[in-house]
């Protein structure tokens with residue numbers, strides 16, 4: 138049996154189990170405990186944030202972020218269209234309405250001039266959105282400065298979904314730390330994982346305190362159980378925070394390994410006709426969380442889907458680039474500003490196996506399979 142090569146799998150270091158053991162030894166098997174506090178502090182150090190709250194998922198972190206900003210029923214929230222659904226679904230949890238915005242070709246992330254343009258138009262109509270949510274896709278930061286400038290013109294809070302871009306840089310700082318609130322994910326497929334988990338960061342300590350309050354059922358200060366607001370059960374487990382502490386220690390190694398995957402793929406496949414790799418913007422370092430490329434079918438001899446299916450035959454898991462949210466049936470009623478670039482990247486884009494634990498042999502199996510498809514044409 139051929140060993141399957143998966144897209145992105147967990148990759149533990151040496152310390153995670155020791156931290157988990159410590160949680161067991163001290164009986165902190167709860168959504169409270171010393172690993173949570175330490176994980177938040179260590180995470181802040183790594184990304185350069187002032188305050189952080191550890192929660193059960195990146196999606197939960199986004200839900201809290203939007204709630205903290207005050208998004209309510211009927212509010213419009215601008216959102217990148219080329220992303221995973223979890224960037225936008227929390228908008229709808231609060232009854233808000235996403236308005237999607239197209240990408241640019243150099244970053245694959247939200248197009249800053251398009252954002253500025255549409256905010257200017259909306260300002261004239263007196264119809265500004267309640268918030269802007271941007272994603273930093275596949276390990277690459279969006280072009281944050283002009284995005285922030287556009288938001289600041291109209292004092293619209295910026296939320297950064299950095300779920301896929303922990304370890305990346307934008308002008309030597311971490312994406313996720315520029316807006317009012319940033320969020321990260323530690324799902325099993327991310328660059329580091331706690332099996333499931335997320336983090337909310339902000340420079341505003343009161344926002345993070347409020348996040349912790351809302352994440353633990355919004356219990357008022359009283360000896361009895363009293364609630365003046367509806368909260369959630371979103372706090373991360375102390376056991377999982379232990380895994381997170383171990384993973385943080387190997388984050389830089391994981392970034393290096395994923396960047397190496399990309400380089401090996403690019404060296405071997407970059408010259409094939411019709412193949413183009415996701416560019417790395419010159420403002421920072423992409424982690425290459427996933428190695429993504431686009432395939433021009435006429436030049437290459439096969440389209441994205443044909444390549445994906447041929448790889449699947451070889452037990453190699455590749456995935457199409459995210460289907461833009463404005464094309465999702467569930468968002469059929471939502472407005473989208475532009476969209477042609479995101480649609481094109483979806484149509485031609487493929488993500489190759491990218492785990493930090495892939496061997497050189499694994500990478501060459503993928504390379505040989507892609508090359509074989511081209512040769513057959």
Ligand SMILES: *Cc1c(COP(=O)(O)O)cnc(C)c1O
Pocket residue numbers: 193194195196197220221223224272298300301321322323324333334335
């Ligand atoms: C994974 C992911 C999320 C959600 O994180 P979870 O921890 O899985 O809830 C949000 N946004 C993007 C872009 C993601 O890739």
